[in-house]
Amino acid sequence: MKKLLLVAAILYGSVLSFGDAKADYESARKLVQNNKISDAVKVLEKISTSGEKEYETKANFDLGLYYFQNKDNVKAKKYLSAVWNNGTAATPEALEAAKWLHAIATQSKNTAEAQKYIEWADKSTQGKDIDIVSSIVIFYYENKMDAKAQERYNSAIKSTDKNFVAELNYNLGQYYIEKNNIPKAKKYLQDSYKASPNAVVPAGFLLSQIALSEKDNATAEKYLLEMSKATQDKNSEILGMLGSYYIGVNNLPKAEDYLKKSITADSKNSDSLLMLLTMYESKKDTANINSIYNKLKTIVPKGLNKELGITYAGIGNAELSEKYFQKSINEDKDNESKMFLGQLYFLTGKQTEGINLVKEAVNAKVKGADEVLKQMQSAGNKSTSTKK
Template structure:
């Protein structure tokens, strides 16, 4: 994807002028790098009127992308259409302009226009751009043009580049996953995973492991996670953490502890593995290790750690741990919001009297939403 000069930069002041289109464009680049966007915009507007075909196209594209980022669609289209110039020339800028015009057409539900831009860009890049090829295939599938989509997909699969094919399959798999079409999602993701070279397997592997975990297919989840851990030489914190979480859910505490300790070591800034380790040590009544982990977490968030742990363990389905840490938040941190949360937890546990008591205290402390929760709990039978 082409680098954008203006999008995401801060606004500046005053305008400058330069000797020629190339110099002006280069100075616009420097102004954008210095977060002087208004100056850069004025310089690019000058370039647009310079008559230098190369830099006129470049400036039109950058201005179109800038206004698209500001959601000024009419102005964005004006500049992008000028950059594309009916596809008379093929450059990085004209291809990127067509890609952005495709996105605008989708937003405007202009299906014919969208097809025109994305198919032109795919054709002019000779199908070598995986993002453009994937976008075209998905566009056809999404808009009921299955035969066109399948034909473009088949052409992509005829490539000798295994990682290109894996990338196409990954993107199409993601598309079907977003549509909650799991059979198709798994089909394309498995094709991506099986055909890719080592590192290129990981994106599809992550999704396949998550699907397997969601479906409680423990064998497949372990297979993908173990294979990915081997690919990354046991140094990827996310994969190690997923393995630890998987073994925790399947009650293999020995393996869970081992992988979570490795995950924590691989990414000391992350709390996720340590939070799960704390749950393991709590379940084993391992006070020494539990205290050590807790102190590490508390050092990072001294006033909120108890509430955050309570919320996490409630979501994990561990009401006893959730109760313990929410209670600590109330007594140690004087956190009134924790009262409302613990009140909800007690209601879920069938402890109506305890829930009502805490929720009344939360209402008295003016915790937002506590009054509505209290009404619901009081109505419980």
């Protein structure tokens, strides 16, 4: 279900008729543009009782979403119920309102009402809306109505639309991942994977990640290679995943090959460039280090050295983090990097060097450096006291 904001609903609502309600609705749009939300709400509340059906519906829907997002479910339900109008007509607005009413009822743990709205929406769309079908099957499972869930699922997968079947299984696979029920997640994701060529990449990605978590490298590789084949070996992100996979299994020649293919497909794939840079740094391959560094420089023309220092610190590579923070300090004259490098030194046992660097950052008026210095000095004092 797409999360719509009051701002978006008003700004992009269509205008099809004329009259006072239309003028008021335009006024509400302008108030939103000027960030006068409370005034816009007052105007919308006036429109909601104007008798102009089209604009009443618009106003009620906007107000319903506004109050839902502000966690006032009582008012949200009031306005959205006016749009739903007891399900008398399956208009697009009523269907959207039913989805949000289902969400409100679910939040409020009112299972009967939640069921009423989602079943009405499913019936009104003749079971052809994949989001609604996925929601109703998941709703049944979530509320231990397993027989109903299985019945609705069995009916849905009879569809001749293979993409519909694939997406339903994919959504259920995601649901069971969130529930940490990996066997069921795998079952639905595999069914999705087999149902349509369009599911090979999304379902394959999740299946490859599950395989990696289970240390089933052969299966993970199989899915990644099939994903790449499905995209004609031209998808930079997937090629980068293969590069990362081969790094993980210590097949560095293959990793390098796929990472090169990844940046050929997209010269600005920073993840693949960073992996290649790290590989070349480990081999002290100066020529390739400089080549990849220059490619990264086109993506991050300012502050690259500091960004690399932060990135390598984050993945625990203190040696490369120090190298690039030093480049940032010496070549870019970046005083903030003194604070970062000082922290790195402090955490790796070089407390004196670390404190001295952060003092330099404080003298250079680097934001936050004074607080970092206090914390380091306090931690240093505690450490000295403990040793005594």
